Structures are given as C-alpha cells and as structure tokens.
Amino acid sequence: MLVLGPLGFAVPWLLSALIVLPVLWLILRAMPPSPRRISFPGVELLKGLADKSPIALRTPWWLLLLRMLAIAALILAFSGPLWRPVVQSQSTGPLLVVLNAGWAAAPEWASRQTRAERALTKAAADGRPAALLIADGRAAPGPLEFAAADTLLASLRAAEPVSWRSVFPADPAQTLANVPDGSLQTLWLDDGLDHPHRVAWLAELTARGPVTVVAPSKAARSLTLHAGDTPSLTLTSADQEVPAILAIGPDPQGIERELARLSPGDGTISGGVTTRPVAIDLPPELRNRVTRFQIEGETHAGAIVLADDRVKRRKVGLVGDADRQLEGQQLLSPMHYLRRALAPTSDVVEGGLGDVLDSAPDVIIAVDQVNMPEIGELAEWVNAGGLLIRFAGPHMAADEDLLEEPLLPVALRQGGRDIGGALSWGDPRGLAPFPADGIFAGLTAPQDVSIRAQLMAQPAPDLAAKTIASLSDNTPLVTRDRLGEGQVVLFHITANAEWSNLPISGLFVDMLNRLVATARVTATEEQAEDREQPFWTPEIVLDGFGREQVPDGLSPVPVEDLAQGPGPDLPAGIYAAGERRQALNAGVEYRLSRWPGATVELVDAPQGRELKGPLLAIAAMLMALDALGSSILAGRKRRVGAITGLALLALMLPAPKVDAQDLNAEITRAANEVALAYVTTGDEEIDETSRQGLEGLSYILRERTSVEPGKPVAIDLDHDDLSVLTLLYWPITDQQPLPSPQAYLRLNHYLRSGGMILFDTRDGDLAGVGGPNMSQALRDLAAPLDVPALAPVPQDHVLTRTFYLLQDFPGRWQGDTVWIEAPPVGAEAAEGMPFRQLNDGVSPVVIGGNSWAEAWAVDDNGYPVYPIGAGWEGERQREMAYRFGINLVMYVLTGNYKSDQVHVPALLDRLRTEEEVGR
Template sequence: MLILGPLGFATPWLLAALAAQPVLWLILRAMPPAPKRLAFPGVRLLQGLRDRNPVAQRTPWWLLLLRILAVGLLILAFAGPLWKPVVTAPASGPLLVIVDSGWAAAPDWSARQARAERALNDAAAAGRPTALLMADGQGADGPLAFEAADRLIAGLNGAAPQAWTSRLPDDPAGALVDVPEGPLSTLWVADGLDGENRAAWLSALSERGPVTVVPPGRPITALSLAEGDTPSLTLHGTDALPRAILAIGPDPQGIERELAKLTPGDPVTEGGITRHPVAIDLPPELRNRITRFQIEGEAHAGGVVLADDRVRRRKVGLVGDQDSAAEGQQLLSPLHYLRQALEPTSDVVEGGLGDVLNTAPDVIVLADQIGMPETDQLAAWVEDGGMLIRFAGPRMAASDRLADDPLLPVRLRPGGRDIGGALSWGDPRGLAEFSGDGLFAGLAAPEDVAIRAQLMAEPAPDLSSRTIASLTDNTPLITRAERGQGQVVLFHVTANAEWSNLPISGLFVEMLDRLVASARASVPDEAQATDREQSFWTPELVLDGYGRTQNADDLAPVLGGDLALGPGPGQPAGLYRAGERQQALNAGGPLVLATWPGAVIEEAASAPGRDLKPPLIVIAVLLLALDALASALLARGMRVRRGATAAMVVGALILMMPAPGAQAQATPTEIDEETIRAADEVALAYVLTGEEDVDLLSEQGLSGLARVMSLRTSVEPGAPVAIDLDTADLSVLTFLYWPVTEGQPTPSPQAYVRLNHFLRSGGMILFDTRDGDLAGVGGPDMSGTLQALAAPLDVPPLAPIPDDHVLTRSFYLLEDFPGRWQGNPVWAEAPPAGAERLEGQPFRTLNDGVSPVVIGANSWAAAWALDESGVPVLPVGRGFEGERQREMAFRFGINLIMYVLTGNYKSDQVHVPALLDRLREESGEIEVMP
C-alpha cells in the first residue's frame, strides 16, 4: 500500500497511468485534425459565403481539461484510494486468532467472522503459520495446530455461537506448546465478557507477543430470572437504554406468539452494568401460558428466559372450615397453615367447593372434607387434569363412608391410628428417607418431625407404588394415584398441628411446593440445588446461540451435579427432565465485563479506512456527462438537440444514483430473487429440512412434476423454489411441499404466523412423512415429528379423502393417490356435516374452497423426481407395474396442482343443473334453454 499523508492506495501501480495524461492532451488537442492546404482555383467561387455550422479546428482548452480531469479521476478511483487507512506494520511469525463463541457473540456474529477471515487472508498472503481457536469449550484438548491460514477459513465459516458463555481450554501453556519460532501475534475477537480462563490466557499470550483485541460492536444485554418468592426478571446491559421484554406463549388456538410486553423499571448502574427490574404483573391465566421471555430486538440465548414454575404461579383453591373469629382459634385452623405455606408461591383462592371450581384452579386442597355434594363435579375436574390434595382429620377418621369416596388414592381403614397419645403404648413415628427418584427427592427429613396419629391404608398390591412418603415403620404418610389426566394426593395426617408437628416445619412448605409444582407440566424451583444432584436429567428442548429452539434428541442425559454448573458444552440452555421433574436451564445472568491489561484495543471504526473509490467514480461520470453536453452545444443544429437529449438522460440517471454508502432500507422479511420469480410465474415450493439428500430429492421431484405438467396441461410451472420458513415470504406462493424428517428443526413463532396467513389466504401445504405408513398408525398424526410441526398451524378437522372428492377428478379420474408407496390413506379437510349426495348427482359439495392441508406418507417427491435428462432418479415398484404406479403418481400431482389453482369449480359444474332448478323454483323467472 502506498501512503501519501492521510491518503493511501491499495493498488498504487495503477497511478502510473497518470504519466500518459500529457500524451492524451496532445491526442485530444489534435482532434479534429488541422485542414490540409491545397491550391484549387474554383475555391474563389466560395468566397463570401458563410458556414452556418462551422467545425472547430481545435478542441477548446476547457473541454480538453474536462476530459483529462475525468480520465484522471477514473485512474485514481481504480487505484483503490483510502482516506486515513489503518497501516499495520508488516508482521512475521505465527498468528493465533481467538474468536469468542458464546451467546454474547451472536448479535454481530457475521461481523466477527468477517474480521477473523480478513486476518486469516492477510496471514495466508504473508505465508504466516496460523491457528484458529473457537472459544466455545468444544475443541479437543491438547496443543494448538499451526498451519496454512487458508485452510482455517472453512472451519471459521462453519462455526456458530453457542447457548453458553465463551470458554477457553484450562491449560494455556499446554495449548501453546507447539507454537512455531518467532514472536506470536494474537488477534482476539472478544465478546466483551469475562469468561473462564480468560485472564490466564491473556497473561500467557502477552508474554509471547502482541495481543490485539477486537471489542464487540454493539451493547451487551442479558435477561435472568430474579430470585425470590415473587416472580420477576432482571434486564442486564452495558448501556442504560431500557428494552421491552416480550412474553411469548401459545394463544388459545395453540399458535406461539407475543402474549404481553413487559416494561423495565428504574435502572441501577454499578461497575459499568445497568440493571432494570422487570415485574411479571400478569393475570395467572395469561402467565401460565408463557413459555419464554425474550428481550425485544435481541436474538441470542442470553436474552431468553425459559419459563419455569416461579413464573407460572399456580392457582390453588382452599376448601375447609372457615377460621374462627378468635385469634387463638385461627391459629388452630388447618386453612391457616395451608394459607401460610402456599401464598408466597401460589395464587390462593378460598371458599366453598362450588365457588372454587368456578375459578378454574390448577390445584384444590381439601382440609378434612368428605361427602361433599359437589363430588361429581370435583371428580370431573380431576379427570380433566386437575390435582386434588386432601388432608385427613377427625371428620374423615369418624366417617363410615370412606369406602364409598371415589377421590381417595387408596382404601382407608376407619378410625385412624393413635401412635403417640396418652392411651397408646407406642412412641410418635418419624419420617423415612425420601426416594431418590421420587417427587420429594433431595428433601431432607428432619429428625424432630413426629407423627402422633394417622389414617391407615388397607393393604393392597399397589400400595407401595402409590406411596410417595412414609414413616419409619413403612406406613404411608402421603399417597397418590392418577385419575384420568389428573391426580389425587392424600396426606394421612391433618393440615394443622393436631396429629403431628409436620405443618409447623419447613419441610411442609417444601412438600406442598413440590406437589403444586407437579401439577400440569410444572418446572421445579431452580433454587433447590440439592434437587439437581439426585439423578440424570434428560434434555427435552434446547436453545442455540441465537435463542432459537432446537431438537434435543442427539444430547445425552446430564448428571444433576453437572446441571448445577449452568449451561455448557453438552448441556446447552433449555428444558431438562428427571422423572416427574422438569428444570429450565437459562443462559442469561449477571454480566461481568472483561478487562484487557497490556493488550491493544482495536477501534471498531478503524479497520479498513474510508473508501474513496465510489465518490471518485461518481464525480468522473458527472464530468463525462458535462463533456457530452458541451460537445452537443458546440455541434449545434440537430446534433445540438440530440446531444442535449442524451446529456439530459445521462444527468437524470446520475441524479437517480444513490449517494456513496447509501443503502436501501431492509424490509422485515428480505425478498430474494427466487421469491420475486415465484411471484411472476406458477412456482412449486418446498420446505428446506436441513438434510441435503431430502432437499435435493424435493427439488428434483417438483422439477419433474413441473416438466410433466408443462407437457400435458396449459400450466407451465417454473423451477421449484426452496423455502426457509424462518425468513421466506410466503405471500406469493400457492403450493408448498413439506417433507417430514426426524431431525427437522421446529420453525420460529414468526414463521408459524406467516404459515397460518398462507393457509388462510388460499395456500396449501402437502405434508409427506415419506414412510409409507410402515408403523401402521393410519391417521394424520403419522409421526411425533409431524405432530410437533403441525401443532401450531390452523389445521381444520381432517378425514381420509373420499371417492367423490374433487381431487379425484380435477384433471384425471383417479381412485388412488400413489407415490413411491401406495395403498395408504391420504388426508384432507373433512367434509362438512350433512354433506350428502343429491339424487341423480354423482358428487357431493364437500367444501367451498381448497383444503389447506393434505397429509400422506407415499413419498411423492421420490416418484416425481427426474434428473436433467428426464430419467427417473429412484425406482418405483417393479417393471411395468412400477412405471404405471409412477404414472399414477404424476397424475395425482397434476390433479393436486389443478385443485390448488382452480378449487372446486368442477364440483360446482356438476351441480349447475340442480342450482338452476332451485333458482327457477324460488323466483319463477329463470328459464333454462333445452
């Protein structure tokens, strides 16, 4: 690079063309050439005549200067001028590029990759040995391998941020053992946070050579769940700007969307970090539907909090004898103990059983109640998924109708058992240790808890399986049984201190919290660290570095002790389950900024310098336009008008050009060339699954179907369009082929919003599970993956396609819809109730429009797939029968596309005579010509 003061040139050798400027001046000055003087007597006849359109013998000097200046500006522009470029001294020796790859790097990940790639390209041009270290904690332990820099670019481009904080190897000295000779230069593309082993690595690298740190280009934000009984969030950020928090969950139709927007409170700044408290002040019905909280405008795992039980507070209904007015009697009431235990973590409602049922609670607690008139209603509520917690007492012990009560988990003996009273020979019993894999795993049984009386259970083969807590003599203390989708729990003691001192212990509160948390897909309290240490936790749903949900099937179970360490390699942020318990592991939390003693901090705006090439080219074009205008004026006459017109056109084009550096404003959903093409022609689209072989087969299948349709029908579809559901605009499409694969990621909530709009506006999705229904499920829910993908969609009731459906005759007459497989049912929108075949008509009016969803398992794309020469890609059946099956598959595809494009018009044509007859009967004025 050539540096001239604040001006630099990337390709200075082009400046040698400026030396030709004087020669160009002479050439242009000689144009047009001087006239040659010849003696011709007849010229005297022309004396006195005046030339109305004289031609200049010499080009005017100002026009020459204009042209010379324009050419010189073009030469300077293509020489790559830079204003105040960053000049780095020629470096030698090895180079180490470290890229922080935690969630904090996700917002500007592409810019980080570009900066690291530029360093690798420079090192490759200089022939420097280079190593690349992705700080995600997933690299192999051992010395770093230094090699040619261009070999590392592919690995850099394939890397992605992770759903945990950046992590470096534990032993920097061991990792730097094989560094080649020479001073080691380090470029550290940092995320701004203080991660594990960062200080040790910085010290070790500073001893070996210069360290350049590239700081993050935007503020860092994170969201965490605040500790305490009242559920709340905390917004952390390196700037003081508050950001709204989106509460996301399924709406009543099951579609995930924004349910509420929370506003942060007053900020508190300390150590360069600003914290905003965010109260979750929402009705319980709405709060219980929330699955995640997310910082608005941020796309990283640290800005997402998966909802657990501290957020989804349960509504608990208390039913029992009302407290007495006297203070002493109130302290003896069972409801007093239950109220004190449940109010910090639940929304408690009290009243009669009928009133409590009307509030739609999640849990109902009955304190010594039996034979209530609303028992049938209560049983139905339990069957629908409610949790009923009952406490024993003197009323239940004296009842002779215990055997007739349907809402008890076990059969009880009347009368109860007195094991610590004045008339008993035994001593009070303590609590046995809780099971390691049960609901109360991890809770300690205090030695001072004593049970003096209890209701006894009748011996039964299933008694041990229904006992979740017992006394030291193995008699049940708490039993539980499932009833439909709900469950019934019985404490064999009272809810007050009459039969035991359990209600006045801290264990009583913890046990009730666990029970209430287990109702309706709960998540236990994160604060119970001992709860995590009991067993393996299986990941159910995990996040990637951008905060998007991913399938967790490939992850192994995690030890409870490891889960307590937070997100990391092998255990990303997400939801984990152990038996009946579910735990949310969130990536965000308090921020700790990194410091870089001894390192050089690279300014974000300094990297390449200001490029002067675009403005120089624009100025040169303007000068050439002026040259064209001036030449036209000099030519006069017709050439004046033509030249002026051309100059005006050139000037208009220049004015329409954007200013240097200006960019069009990006739309929320970028429309690429493929989408624009799909809007201009009938384009068949398919969903990208992430599996190359499946996506290639989808493309070949739709290409083959389009080729056959072009030959046989008036419809000429274009090339298939590949659709990424998270980014594509579906408004220009009419047909979408969706192959279902096991490892297919679930689209984002915004993608489902666009999909539902696509279905409502007349589009169709063909779901193809491609398995031929080998499992024999025989319904539209042919796989768990299909259920998960289609659950948020507005899918109408489905039924197997009947023989008289429009799909059987929209172009060809068909009886079956084979693909590579055949004989399996194909499902579409169910016909409306009462759709009967009219007398004398072969078809019914099944529905007014096109079925938005068609589901099958026949692998149609495999049967349609043709290569570039028109040869089938995959075999179908055997011999002639197989080719006939392929032909019928093509006919089904043509019928399907015709059905999408024309709707039920053929079904309407069949009913035209009947419709006209009805109109004639009603009006008496319409006559049909025979």
C-alpha cells in the same frame, strides 16, 4: 494499500501514470509545422470578408483542462480508490483467530464468521500459518496447532454459538506453546462480556504481537431468574433501552403463544451495565401455563428463562374438620372457603396431618387445630422450608394450654376478643391499611370488611415486627415468624364467616394467594429421593440461538455439576430427576469487557466505500463535455455529428452496478428469511389483512414445519424487485390500479423463473362465483401476464399431499373452486403408479376466492382477527385453511418431490424389469 487521510488505494502503483499528464499537456499544445507562405494577388479580393465559422489555431485552455481531468479520473478509478478504508495490519507472522462462541455472540454470528473468514482467506493468500480458537470450552486440551489458513475455513463455517458463556483455556501460555516464529497477529471476535481467563489471554497475546478486537455493535441483554419466596426476573443490559419480557406458553387450545407481557422496573447502573427487576406479576393460573420468559426481539439463549417447578403452582394441604354432611351447612365449614379460594390457583390436598405430610405439600393450612399428634413431624417440615398457615377458631380459643401451643408466630391469650357480638360494647373493627413494604402491599381492604372476634396476642417487644396485617385499632390480624428455613403464619380469625366477613370477600383470596406464592417448592417423598439422586437427565436443551433441541448424545449430569450452571456438555435446558424438573438457564448478570492495548473495531464496521464507479462516471461526464466543446469549436456542420457521437457514448456507458446493499432492505431480508410477500393494493384495510394473514401463516409454519419464514414483506410492483421472492399473495380489489409495463415485465420474469402468485379474489362468499373468469378485476390485472392454461385442482395433484392430506382448500369461505396450471395432455395414471404424472414444475399461479388471508390473520397477541363459521366447525375450517397454506408453501419450495416419493416403488420395479430383460 496506500492510505492518504480518509482515502485509500488498492492499486497504488497505477498512480504513477499521473506523471504523463504534463507530457500530454505539451503534446496537445504542440503547434503543427508552420505553413509556407505564398503571396497570391487574388487574396486582395477577400479582404473585409468575415468567416462565420472560424477555426481556432490552438486548443483552448479550458478544453485541455477537461481532457486532463478526464484522464486523471480514469487513472484514479482504475487504481482502486476506497473512502475511509479499514487498514489491515501488515504482518508476515502467524495469525490466530479467537472466536467467542457463547450465547452473547449469537445475535451477530454470521457477521463474525464473515469477518473471521476474510482474515483467514487473506492469510492463506499471504502463505501465513493460522490457528482457530473457538471459545466454547469443548476443544481438546493441549497446544493449538497452526496450519494452512484455508484448512480452517470448514471448521469456522461449521461453528455455532453455544448456550453457555464463552470459555477460554486456563493456561494461555501452554495453549500457545506451538506458535511459529514471528510476530503473532491476533483477530479476536468478542461478544462484549467479561469471561474467566480473558484478561490473562489478552495480556499473553498483546505480549506476542498486535491484537485486533472486533466488538459487537449490539448491546448484550440477558434474563435471569431469582427463585426466592417470590420468584422474579432480572434484566441485565448494556444499554438504556427497556424491552418487554414475553411470557410464552400454551393457550387453552394447546398452541404455544405469547400469554402476557412483563414490564421491567427502574434500573440501577454499575460499570456500564443496567439491571432492572422484573416482577412475575401474573395470575397463578396464567403463570402456571408459562413455559419460558423471553426478551422481546432477542434470539439467543441468554434472553430466555425456562420455567420449572420454581414458578409453577404450589401444592397446598388442608388440615381441619371435615365438611358437614348437609348441603345447607357447607357454608359453615372453614374448609369450604379455603377450598374455593385456593382451587383455581393451587393443587389442593385434604386429609389428616399425617396424610398431608406424606403428600409433601408446599403449604399446609391448619384450621382451628390444637394439640396435633404429628406436631413433631410438622415442625421438622417447617424447619426444612415449609410454609404453615394456621387459622384461629373456637377450639383454639378454648384451649387451656394455648400459651404452650407450639408452631405459633406469637404467644396467644386464652379466650377470644368479642368486639361485635350481642354481649359486647364495641363495634366491629375494620382493617388498617397494609404496610407498603409488606407482603400484602398494594391490596386494598374493602370498607365493608369487618372483624367481630379475634384471638389476641400477648404483648411483646417484637409483636409489631411480626404483624403483617392489623385491625383499625392496631391489634394483630395476621402474624408471621421464621422457623428454621420455613415460616409460620397465623390468622387471628376463623377461616369461615363466623368471626368476620373477610373470608367471603375477594381480599381473602388475594391474601391467601400472596402467602402461598411465597412458599418454596418442596418435594414429595419420591421427589425428595429424586433430589438426592446423583444424576439429572436432560429432557430439552437450547442451542446458542435459544432454539429447543433434542438432547442427543448427552449423558445424565451429576447433581454437583448442575449447581454450577451451564457449560460444556451441560447446555441450558430442562433437566429431570424422577418427577422433578429443574431449568438450567444461560442468562447471567455480567460485566463488560475492556481491551487495553488492543485495536477495537465494530463487527459491522464498513470496509471502505469504493470510488471507482463515481470516478468513472465523472470521467464519462468530462469526456461528454469535451465532445460538446469540440463540436462548438469545429463549426456548425460538425455539431450534429458530435452530438450524435455524444448520445452514442452515453448509450455505450455501462449501467451502474447494483450492489446487494443498494437493494430494498425488506426485499433482501425476505430473501434471507424465506419471508412470504403480499402485493399492496392501496386499500389500507386489505393490506393490513394481508400482512396479518401471512404473519399467522408464518407462525404456523415455524411451529409445525422446518420452514422458518421471517416477517411478511409488502411488495410495490412498480418499484420492488421480485426475483428473490418465493410466494406472492395478491388480493384482488375492484379499485386496484394496473401495474406499470415494467412491473408486468418483472412479474412475467418472476413467473418464468419459478415463482408463484396466489391470486385471491376474496369473493367465495358470493353465490355462483366459482372460478377466476368471474372476476372482471382479476381478468384486467392478469391479462398482460403469461398465465398458462388453468384447470381445477385435481384430487391427485401433489398440492393435496405435500404436508397434509387435503381434499378441499377452504379459507374464510369454502366451496369455491381453486384453479391451478392444467396438466399436460395425456398425463394419465400409469400402471403401478397411483397418481398421474402431472407437470413436473411448480404451477406459476393459484387462483381462488376463499379469502385465505382472513382465515390466517392473527393480531399482535396471536389471536384470530376474523370469525369463521360458528363453534367447532368454524375452528375446524380455520385449521384446514392453515393446512392449505402449509401445503402451498411446501409445494412452492419442493415442487413435485412428494409425488416423486409416491412413485419410488413403481420406479424401482420398472428398473428391475428392465435389468432382467437386458440380461
């Protein structure tokens, strides 16, 4: 390739034809032979006459210039010009393609493969040996084998990103021991992150030859979980955008959907990487349903955090006196208040201290308990990481040995402080504001909460540091202290309304939930044994794109390997040991890669824009001007012929080539993602309903089938290409304008080439409307279409069983007849076949009025938009509408495949019979 500034030529030798331009100039300017002059006396009679159509003796300079420019444009066009081409380094040595295959490479994986395939194809054409290093850590140890470049294409196309970071061999010199002679050219497809051994590999490769690095064009983002007293997430990104974090899990109906959105906080920047904290600020009952957190818009394993026991609900053990037996006295029991406060968000276990310890809770709440016999076991449990919450009461206040009571955060005075009783001089105290940096930060104490009695703490230098909530007179209300790996918390009041009205306020529930959320997840006795088990078994694993996979062929993982994070033979996922579940997540806080000494290009960098088409157009225009100028010089009689020739030349010019990149981007996406499409009607409400309906159907398809359609596409019949679409939903309105004749040509071609249109008249709720002929608007719109003969869908049609077995096809309405292409005449059931052999192809049209889009429609949070029926029957009808949509899409994609499978036994029997007769 010849490069001149921003211009390159793929066929530079053709430029030598420009040398003939001066010769052509001389030829065109050459005079014809001088004529012989003969004097004729009669010429005297012609003197004074003017020729109305004079003919030039020589070609004008401007016409010569047009012709020269036209020929030059043709020469340049066929020399393969490119604007701003990517110059590939010329090398005769071997080629090494290094492909980062970690989760960060997943977003642009197809572009990376295409770039690597182009390099290998060129190396194969040049006869250069090549090697492929897929940096996923699963390659066999040893030197790379260099072979013919085209033999590596199959391995490249089969490669997929993994759910861990890219892994490079530790010794690059040993891995490159078999490199053939010559300068080694390296093409490194990077994922943007720094990895172990990457710097050593770069130094080794740059010492052996030129290195071209293809950098990602999209900033990498990852999500990590920090499991501490309060589990939280961290968003790490290489840009300043702040995407939402989606909390995903099953809704009350068991359907997995977005449950909530979390907003990242303010970020800190270091080395070009921004980290933002993400608080899991969700109600416990909602948080316990979350199965994973995911960065919105990201499709790779590093953007997903699987939820395990660390973010689930805690088990709380209650230790105290049993409730009073009389129903009217239950409100006097402290256990009643604690039970009602904790039951919605925690698993509550009640009993004696020994029984509660045997259940291995995450939190133990002891209500007015002193001199507990199992105090030694309780101390060991707290030291190991347990959370003990104690409440004061009459028993504790009257204990003579209260100063010697173990497992208290502060030393207590015997007796109690009565600040609101009949025998006291003071008034009940309110609560002081909670410290802004404390565990109760953000909670607001109601003005009517008052404390009438409390246990007082002994003055001590560290009392203020241990106080996490206090009264308006700065006396402690709640104190806390660390004990080993655990913590002890004391409420200096009772857990019932005897000493204060705090337990009957909503603040009491919030305070308990805040404390319980700080507890570590501990194990039961059986689970403790599971934790010490040497192996963990994978239950669910993720691939590099963040999709859940069945862990086929994976062995149990040693516990020491699990602590090192995901890697080869240890993909990200959920691992189990007995009843324990632990998530191994792919996301990490990373550093960006740097490439000193290498040439860096973007993965989606353009390879140069071809100028052949514009130059041919310029040449044709110059030829047309030449023809017009020649006709002017030739005289009036020849102008008509010249203009006619000019018109014919314009008709003979080839139509401009339409590149795939010039197509509508949404249509191209629809083809790549098998997206469903709908016709825009001009009515914004109906068009939005169509979009929401196909969005809901696409979601159901992704959840229940192997079809994974993208976002629905809006179709303008007068402008958009339909040839790449599979299913077109067309809602009918009375005010919808008729498409143009060109649109009908495209529609008929679409129907003949295997496409399907679902016409929805949306009038199934009107009495007496049972078919397509009842809608005048439908008749007007469909009149120019090549619609075959129609008939109601028979019960044995393949549409009734492509995925679900159906007898009706309801939408928001039901009972309306659904019409489809009629079966051919005489297509009756054959012997041995339970169904008729209907038309072998897909019906080009399906017509009905059940308003399916309204039944499928979901809002941005995944909830139904339109009501259907009442109660359970309505939801059942919606479910059947979804099933019809799934059957319809399967029918479009597979045709009569299901019907053929039903016939397989009969066909085999017939073949056996024919073979026996032939013998």
